[in-house]
Every structure is written in structure tokens, then in C-alpha cells.
Amino acid sequence: xxxxxxxxxxxxxxxxxxxxxxxxxxxxxxxxxxxxxxxxxxxxxxxxxxxxxxxxxxxxxxxxxxxxxxxxxxxxxxxxxxxxxxxxxxxxxxxxxxxxxxxxxxxxxxxxxxxxxxxxxxxxxxxxxxxxxxxxxxxxxxxxxxxxxxxxxxxxxxxxxxxxxxxxxxxxxxxxxxxxxxxxxxxxxxxxxxxxxxxxxxxxxxxxxxxxxxxxxxxx
Amino acid sequence: xxxxxxxxxxxxxxxxxxxxxxxxxxxxxxxxxxxxxxxxxxxxxxxxxxxxxxxxxxxxxxxxxxxxxxxxxxxxxxxxxxxxxxxxxxxxxxxxxxxxxxxxxxxxxxxxxxxxxxxxxxxxxxxxxxxxxxxxxxxxxxxxxxxxxxxxxxxxxxxxxxxxxxxxxxxxxxxxxxxxxxxxxxxxxxxxxxxxxxxxxxxxxxxxxxxxxxxxxxxx
DNA sequence: CGGCTATTTGATGGTAGTCAAGTACCGTGG
DNA sequence: CCACGGTACTTGACTACCATCAAATAGCCG
Numbered sequence: 001x002x003x004x005x006x007x008x009x010x011x012x013x014x015x016x017x018x019x020x021x022x023x024x025x026x027x028x029x030x031x032x033x034x035x036x037x038x039x040x041x042x043x044x045x046x047x048x049x050x051x052x053x054x055x056x057x058x059x060x061x062x063x064x065x066x067x068x069x070x071x072x073x074x075x076x077x078x079x080x081x082x083x084x085x086x087x088x089x090x091x092x093x094x095x096x097x098x099x100x101x102x103x104x105x106x107x108x109x110x111x112x113x114x115x116x117x118x119x120x121x122x123x124x125x126x127x128x129x130x131x132x133x134x135x136x137x138x139x140x141x142x143x144x145x146x147x148x149x150x151x152x153x154x155x156x157x158x159x160x161x162x163x164x165x166x167x168x169x170x171x172x173x174x175x176x177x178x179x180x181x182x183x184x185x186x187x188x189x190x191x192x193x194x195x196x197x198x199x200x201x202x203x204x205x206x207x208x209x210x211x212x213x214x215x216x217x218x219x220x
Numbered sequence: 221x222x223x224x225x226x227x228x229x230x231x232x233x234x235x236x237x238x239x240x241x242x243x244x245x246x247x248x249x250x251x252x253x254x255x256x257x258x259x260x261x262x263x264x265x266x267x268x269x270x271x272x273x274x275x276x277x278x279x280x281x282x283x284x285x286x287x288x289x290x291x292x293x294x295x296x297x298x299x300x301x302x303x304x305x306x307x308x309x310x311x312x313x314x315x316x317x318x319x320x321x322x323x324x325x326x327x328x329x330x331x332x333x334x335x336x337x338x339x340x341x342x343x344x345x346x347x348x349x350x351x352x353x354x355x356x357x358x359x360x361x362x363x364x365x366x367x368x369x370x371x372x373x374x375x376x377x378x379x380x381x382x383x384x385x386x387x388x389x390x391x392x393x394x395x396x397x398x399x400x401x402x403x404x405x406x407x408x409x410x411x412x413x414x415x416x417x418x419x420x421x422x423x424x425x426x427x428x429x430x431x432x433x434x435x436x437x438x439x440x
Numbered sequence: 441c442g443g444c445t446a447t448t449t450g451a452t453g454g455t456a457g458t459c460a461a462g463t464a465c466c467g468t469g470g
Numbered sequence: 471c472c473a474c475g476g477t478a479c480t481t482g483a484c485t486a487c488c489a490t491c492a493a494a495t496a497g498c499c500g
Contacts, residue, residue, distance in 0.1 A: 058354040058355075058357070058358060060358040060362060062362060064358060064361060064362050066354070066357055066358055066361065068354060079343075079347070080343075080346075080347035080350060080351070083340065083343050083344065083347065084344065084347060088351060112336075113336055116332075116333055116336045116339060119336060119339040119340065119343060120303065120339065122343055123299075123300075123303050123339060123342055123343060123346065124303060124304065126300075126343065126346040126347065126350060127299070127300035127303065127304060127346065129350050130300060130346060130349050130350055130353060131300070131308060133350060133353035133354055133357060134278040134286070134288060134353055135278075136357055137278070137286055137353060137356055137357055137360065137396065138278060138280040138284060138286055140357065140360045140361070140396070141284060141286065141360070141396055141397075142280060142282060142284050144455070144456085145455080145456065167477090167478065167479090168478075168479070169478085176357065176360070176361055177361075177456080177457085178456080178457060178458085179478090179479090180456090180457080180458080180459095180479095180480090180481090181455095181456060181457075183478095183479065183480065183481085184456090184480090184481085186479095187480080187481090197479090198465090199464080199465055199466080199477090199478055199479070200465095200466095200477095200478070364486095364487070364488090365487085365488070387445090387446065387447095388446075388447070389446080397488080397489085398488080398489060398490080399446090399447090400447095400448090400449090400488090400489080400490080400491095401487095401488060401489075403446095403447060403448065403449090404448090404449085404488095406447095407448080407449090417447090418497090419445090419446055419447070419496080419497055419498075420445095420446070420497095420498095
């Protein structure tokens with residue numbers, strides 16, 4: 001399975017070891033809009049995306065959602081859950097028709113114990129996640145909505161190219177604001193000829209200028 | 221060294237293994253207000269607090285700081301750095317006279333590779349950090365300053381008891397707001413007879429009611 | 441006592457969240 | 471093919487919260 005070879009979580013493993021994982025894995029399909037898992041559900045498996053895109057969000061009791069990862073091929077959906085097993089307030093939703101590869105939690109833990117390089121990879125990814133979350137906290141404090149949207153767009157552009165197939169609500173969940181504010185900010189960027197947007201789709205017209213305005217990027 | 225026995229990072233190790241770490245470790249003192257490390261400094265050691273309190277903050281290029289950890293005895297200062305070695309935008313400052321125990325990065329990594337349970341502990345702590353950072357993001361979006369302050373006070377109270385020796389500026393860095401807003405919010409809480417405050421010190425008068433208002437807590 | 445830091449309080453303005461009404465687009469089913 | 475329902479987008483008005491600036495007071499340490 002050369003999906004595993006692509007996966008950041010299994011980087012550095014030999015083909016033999018990858019084969020061992022492949023033998024334990026099973027895959028499942030989800031249709032666009034379906035939930036891959038729900039908040040408050042105990043975690044029973046380690047999962048990576050095989051095909052399509054999955055949106056991973058943290059949910060507050062009051063119903064607000066904040067997306068912190070758009071996972072594509074090879075990216076893991078929940079790194080902490082498989083280790084702790086505890087339920088967490090995160091949800092994962094298929095943005096397209098999606099295939100997800102999973103490994104049961106006990107098998108995964110045993111494997112990780114025998115091959116520490118997996119855990120080293122996990123630490124590296126979690127480190128990125130911590131840094132990214134902290135960077136977003138600072139942005140929430142000192143950056144205005146338009147700046148945050150710029151950062152989101154640039155980050156998405158770097159990862160997925162153009163055009164970006166996201167609705168304004170999805171961008172709002174990424175930027176930590178409301179749909180209306182995103183729409184207003186997009187109006188501004190459109191007038192500056194930085195982007196063009198249609199229903200459910202944003203086109204980056206001037207990546208260079210976008211970059212010069214926005215500076216650092218997030219990690220999505 | 222029974223400091224190591226207390227440390228969450230080395231939980232589950234045998235005395236023999238702890239002794240091995242103790243032999244590699246060296247300690248250093250810092251006076252109140254001194255920096256233990258600066259942002260943008262490459263990370264050369266794994267460090268835990270031995271005596272006193274250390275404030276760990278993330279810093280933005282524009283100078284805003286946000287504290288995400290008040291580390292006490294046995295708590296590690298920088299978990300990601302020792303693995304990646306890369307500099308990060310975090311600073312650590314001694315809140316009191318402090319003793320810090322350090323292990324050089326190469327030795328630490330070798331030890332971690334030979335004793336995976338250390339890395340499992342690291343993953344657990346990092347998982348907490350990710351969850352906490354994400355919870356704070358949601359709070360920044362939907363909670364007002366007074367609510368955030370309540371959460372900060374309750375969290376600190378749970379960890380350190382009363383009275384809490386923190387200035388309003390320090391509380392502001394924890395709650396993600398300005399000193400003035402904290403002061404105003406504290407005025408409100410004081411009028412509600414929930415707290416009492418003097419210069420550099422806050423006393424929690426009614427923990428039960430505080431708890432009932434604030435609900436979930438952070439992780440500091 | 442003098443200087444420094446922490447606290448207090450007031451006034452002001454701006455950002456963005458909320459509510460609301462209306463328009464454009466798309467897929468579906470008659 | 472067209473009508474229709476639902477979703478996404480757009481825009482306006484209003485308001486609340488809070489950051490900012492500013493000035494004054496109080497506590498602590500040498």
C-alpha cells in the first residue's frame with residue numbers, strides 16, 4: 001500500500017513494516033457531508049485519509065465550530081485520541097466523497113511501542129499543531145478579520161492551489177469569525193483584485209501580492 | 221533525584237532509569253524576572269522546573285505575549301523544541317527565584333529512543349496542550365473578557381490554591397486581553413464578592429460559586 | 441522620601457457580531 | 471424545459487464589547 005508510504009505519520013518505516021500495518025488496516029467510505037466521527041465519541045481507531053478531503057473541527061458546547069485541519073491523502077485525522085482513547089470535542093466531516101483507512105487502537109499502540117519512529121513522527125505533527133493553535137490565538141488577539149482571512153486563503157492556496165472549493169461558512173470556521181464578516185472581507189479583497197469568488201469557490205488572482213500582505217501562514 | 225520521580229514527563233520509569241537521567245542532568249538558577257530562554261533561540265536542552273514557577277509564553281512579532289503555561293516543580297518547559305531542535309517563538313521567564321534542571325538534547329533524544337514510555341508521556345502532554353489551545357481559541361471567539369478571567373482564576377486556584385500571586389498584567393496575558401480590561405473585570409468580580417485583590421495578589425473568596433459560573437477549565 | 445510599578449477610572453472610537461431582508465445560483469423533479 | 475426549494479451570497483442598520491489613550495492614585499522597595 002503506497003498510501004502508507006505517503007503518510008506523514010509513517011515516514012521512515014521500511015516496506016516490511018508498512019506491510020505489517022497494511023495487514024491490520026481496513027478502509028471505509030463516506031459521502032460528501034457525512035460525519036467521519038462525532039464529538040464526544042470515544043476513539044477506537046487511528047485513521048488517515050485515503051481519498052478526498054476531510055474537515056476536522058473543534059466544537060464548543062454552545063455549538064460554535066472552529067476548523068483546524070483540512071486533511072488530505074495520507075494525513076491523520078486524530079492523533080491524540082488513539083493514545084488516550086478518551087473522547088474529545090472534535091468532529092470530522094467529509095468535504096467530498098472520501099475513503100478513510102483505519103487501524104484499531106490496540107494494534108496501533110502495540111505497533112507504535114515496537115517502532116518508536118512512529119511516535120517521533122506523532123510528536124512532530126503534534127508540535128506543529130500546538131504551534132499553529134498558538135499562532136492562531138495570537139492572530140485572534142491582534143489581527144483583524146481581513147488579515148486572518150488573507151492568511152487562511154494563502155495557506156489553502158499553498159496546499160491546494162487554485163481554485164479553492166470552499167464556501168464562505170467554511171472559511172469563517174477556519175478564520176474564527178462569522179460568515180457575514182468573511183463575505184464583507186472578501187468583497188474588499190475582490191475590489192483589490194486579489195481574488196475572485198463564485199458560489200462555493202474562491203480563485204486566487206495574485207498569490208505574490210497576497211503573500212506580501214499576509215506574511216506567515218498557518219498550518220491546515 | 222526524586223524530582224524526576226515527580227515529573228510527569230518521566231512517569232513510569234524505574235529508579236535505575238531515573239538515575240541514568242539524573243547522571244546526565246545539570247541544573248541552573250534564575251532570579252525572579254530573568255529569562256530562562258528567549259524566543260528564536262535554538263533549543264539545545266530538555267528542561268524541567270525544579271523549584272519555583274516559570275511562565276512560558278508565545279510571542280508575536282509585534283510584541284504581544286500570551287502565556288500558556290505556568291510551570292511548577294516537575295513540569296517541562298518546552299516539549300517540542302528538544303525533538304525538532306528548531307527555534308520557536310516562545311519565551312520563558314522566572315516568576316520567582318527558580319531552579320531549572322536540564323538534559324542536553326542529544327542525550328535526551330537517545331534516552332527517549334531507548335525508552336519509548338517517555339515519548340508516550342510527551343504525546344499525552346502535547347495532546348493536552350493542543351486541546352487546551354483549541355479550547356482557548358473557542359473561548360476567544362465566544363466568551364467575553366469576564367468569563368475568560370473567571371476561567372483563568374479558577375484554573376490557577378485549582379493548581380495553586382489561594383492567594384494567587386499574580387499581577388493583572390500576568391492575568392491579562394493568560395486571558396488574552398489587556399491589563400485595563402482585566403482590572404475592570406476584577407472590579408466586577410470584587411463587587412460580586414467572588415474575589416478580593418491587592419497589589420500583585422488575588423484571593424478567591426467563593427470557589428464554589430466561581431466554579432458554578434465558569435464551568436470547564438483550561439490547562440495552565 | 442523618591443522612583444518605580446501596579447492599580448483605578450474615565451472618555452472615546454472602531455471592529456465586528458447580530459439581525460434582517462433581499463438576490464443569485466444550483467440541482468431536482470414535474 | 472421550466473418551476474421550485476434550498477443554499478449560498480450580498481448588503482444595510484444597529485449595537486456591544488473592548489482596545490486605546492490618558493491621567494491620577496496607591497503601594498512597595500531601596
